[in-house]
Amino acid sequence: MIMMTNRQWLMTGAVVALLLMLPLFLPNFWLANILGRAMVYGIVALSLTFLAHYGGFISLAQTMMAGVAGYAVAMMAPTAIPLGPFAMSYGYAIPLAVLAATLTGALVGLIAVNTREIYLLMITLALAVGFSLFAQSNTQWFRGYEGIRNIVGPEVFGMPFRTHLVFYYVALITAVLLYLLVLYVVRTPFGLALQAIRDSARRTSAIGFSVALHRIGAFALAGFIAGCGGVLITFYNIGITPSSIGLWPTVAVLIMAVIGGLGHPVGAFLGALIYAVMDTFASSIIGHDRFNTLIGLVFLTIVLVSPDGVWGIGKRLAGLGGGKEPVSDPVAKLTAGGK
Amino acid sequence: MTPPPPLPTDTDALVLKGVGRRFGALAAVSNVSMTIKQGERRAVLGPNGAGKTTLFNTICGDFPPTSGRILLFGQDISHLKPHQRARLGIGRTYQTSLLFTGLSVLENLYLAVRGARKGRFSMLKAGPDDADVAHARALADRVRVTQLLSAQVDAISHGQRRQVEIGMALAGNPKLLMLDEPAAGLSAAERPELVALIRSLPRELTLVLIEHDMDVALSNADIVTVMKDGEVVVENTPDLIADDPVVQSIYLGEGH
Numbered sequence: 001m002i003m004m005t006n007r008q009w010l011m012t013g014a015v016v017a018l019l020l021m022l023p024l025f026l027p028n029f030w031l032a033n034i035l036g037r038a039m040v041y042g043i044v045a046l047s048l049t050f051l052a053h054y055g056g057f058i059s060l061a062q063t064m065m066a067g068v069a070g071y072a073v074a075m076m077a078p079t080a081i082p083l084g085p086f087a088m089s090y091g092y093a094i095p096l097a098v099l100a101a102t103l104t105g106a107l108v109g110l111i112a113v114n115t116r117e118i119y120l121l122m123i124t125l126a127l128a129v130g131f132s133l134f135a136q137s138n139t140q141w142f143r144g145y146e147g148i149r150n151i152v153g154p155e156v157f158g159m160p161f162r163t164h165l166v167f168y169y170v171a172l173i174t175a176v177l178l179y180l181l182v183l184y185v186v187r188t189p190f191g192l193a194l195q196a197i198r199d200s201a202r203r204t205s206a207i208g209f210s211v212a213l214h215r216i217g218a219f220a221l222a223g224f225i226a227g228c229g230g231v232l233i234t235f236y237n238i239g240i241t242p243s244s245i246g247l248w249p250t251v252a253v254l255i256m257a258v259i260g261g262l263g264h265p266v267g268a269f270l271g272a273l274i275y276a277v278m279d280t281f282a283s284s285i286i287g288h289d290r291f292n293t294l295i296g297l298v299f300l301t302i303v304l305v306s307p308d309g310v311w312g313i314g315k316r317l318a319g320l321g322g323g324k325e326p327v328s329d330p331v332a333k334l335t336a337g338g339k
Numbered sequence: 340m341t342p343p344p345p346l347p348t349d350t351d352a353l354v355l356k357g358v359g360r361r362f363g364a365l366a367a368v369s370n371v372s373m374t375i376k377q378g379e380r381r382a383v384l385g386p387n388g389a390g391k392t393t394l395f396n397t398i399c400g401d402f403p404p405t406s407g408r409i410l411l412f413g414q415d416i417s418h419l420k421p422h423q424r425a426r427l428g429i430g431r432t433y434q435t436s437l438l439f440t441g442l443s444v445l446e447n448l449y450l451a452v453r454g455a456r457k458g459r460f461s462m463l464k465a466g467p468d469d470a471d472v473a474h475a476r477a478l479a480d481r482v483r484v485t486q487l488l489s490a491q492v493d494a495i496s497h498g499q500r501r502q503v504e505i506g507m508a509l510a511g512n513p514k515l516l517m518l519d520e521p522a523a524g525l526s527a528a529e530r531p532e533l534v535a536l537i538r539s540l541p542r543e544l545t546l547v548l549i550e551h552d553m554d555v556a557l558s559n560a561d562i563v564t565v566m567k568d569g570e571v572v573v574e575n576t577p578d579l580i581a582d583d584p585v586v587q588s589i590y591l592g593e594g595h
Contacts, residue, residue, distance in 0.1 A: 184465050185462050185465075187465035187466055188461055188462050188463060188464060188465045189453050189458055189459055189460070189461045189464070190459075190460050190461055190462045191462070191465075192450060192453065193450075193453070193454070193459060193460075196439055196450050199439050199440075199441065200437060200438075200439060202401065202421075202437065203433075203437045203438070203439065204450075204454070205420065205421040205422040205425070206399065206421050206422075206425055206431055207425060207450065207451040207454035207455065207507060207510065207511070208422050208425040208426050208454035208455050208459065208511055209422055209454045209459055210420070210422045210459075210460075211422070212420075213460060214460070217460065217462075221462075
């Protein structure tokens with residue numbers, strides 16, 4: 001699955017080409033508020049799927065890492081209201097914000113290095129909620145409950161970031177690059193060892209791999225991905241508030257990753273798209289009182305029908321789900337290639 | 340059986356000084372001291388619960404000793420992590436086969452080759468490395484699983500898995516090879532293959548094996564250590580061990 005077949009590359013190329021051409025057909029609302037939004041939240045979900053599928057960690061701290069990048073870029077943004085103490089151009093603010101998220105990821109990895117499963121879930125949940133509450137109570141830098149406004153992003157080719165086309169294309173290109181980055185990294189020595197550790201940490205350390213180092217590295221990479229998403233989400237929302245990184249957004253990212261399917265990085269984006277569509281249109285279908293019920297029922301149905309999410313349904317429909325295929329294949333095609 | 344040729348050197352490969360390992364109130368291993376020369380074949384014998392595997396795991400770093408010191412070629416490794424010990428030249432197998440079951444034989448060996456060399460943490464170059472794949476194939480030849488390269492390890496026989504495990508342990512050119520009951524659970528047909536494999540290992544490689552089967556242990560070892568209740572009871576050459584009254588009482592009588 002990791003080393004994509006020609007057919008999969010063809011499909012990926014076709015989907016990307018279609019997405020690149022969509023602005024010719026779709027109204028602006030769909031471009032920015034459905035697809036663009038799905039991509040930027042999908043990036044954060046991608047960081048969760050990466051950790052879950054290749055590392056075996058379910059981390060609830062991904063929204064928090066995105067939030068660190070979001071707050072960092074907001075504090076450094078030249079347009080911020082109120083203007084932060086470290087105002088600089090976006091050209092410096094964005095990479096520094098992503099760097100901050102990467103370091104935060106490494107730190108979370110360091111804290112979580114010896115925990116698994118339910119304990120990891122609790123630790124990362126505590127970190128996520130704790131950071132959100134900290135942002136809410138800190139008025140000096142985080143601006144408390146109000147957050148930081150007017151984070152409009154840099155101009156791209158002379159056009160404001162928050163025009164529909166610019167936002168859509170930047171979100172699309174970033175999402176595709178990060179998606180390809182994940183598919184690439186999992187085939188490097190680091191990625192192989194990460195999956196080996198997931199399958200048997202004890203075995204992997206006995207052949208010379210440092211389990212702790214690879215886990216921290218995985219969280220740092222997840223922090224980098226989530227940080228890219230966090231910066232774009234902050235531009236999308238034109239600012240950041242504590243509630244945008246609180247418990248509900250944390251759960252929302254988990255829902256996206258799960259309904260999309262944790263079995264493959266593409267699931268993160270599928271899940272984010274379904275979430276964006278449901279979140280936008282459910283209230284017009286069923287009215288304001290019951291729209292959360294409808295969303296919940298749709299998600300429940302997806303997970304009940306297919307434990308590996310929408311991606312799993314697609315995989316079965318395409319007839320790829322043959323029983324004996326391993327969930328992952330760290331040295332994919334090594335054997336076949338050598339025959 | 341023909342006796343093994345004399346030892347090549349007089350260097351101490353592994354020295355244990357009063358090594359103990361407690362789990363709460365239970366002393367699984369207590370006050371074990373031994374010196375294993377380079378190139379020596381050492382068998383560790385003993386009934387179930389004697390602390391053999393715990394001693395192994397303490398030497399390999401799965402958990403540090405609660406007392407005493409472990410020296411590998413003179414270097415104190417008592418508190419190093421398993422991967423650090425592996426890089427210093429300890430290769431091991433497990434009592435129950437521990438392999439990456441979703442992967443093929445070649446992929447398992449390939450991972451072991453990668454773990455033994457620099458650039459383990461690299462995120463730069465994707466895809467299999469040709470030299471490493473060649474190394475993995477050579478290992479497969481060495482442990483006689485060439486026919487099974489593309490087979491998933493959960494589809495091959497127990498004995499073949501044992502051979503793959505030894506191949507993985509050899510990937511880093513270890514100086515000390517630790518085999519935890521390599522012949523356990525093997526069929527009569529599989530056993531000679533494994534014994535032949537163990538006998539084919541280079542003479543300068545130091546080998547420690549836990550063995551339940553007295554015959555396998557005695558025919559493959561230069562020196563045999565017998566453990567009981569976490570302590571070393573007797574240490575002697577195979578021909579003297581078999582006649583030792585203490586060993587006989589452990590293995591044959593008194594229902595220990």
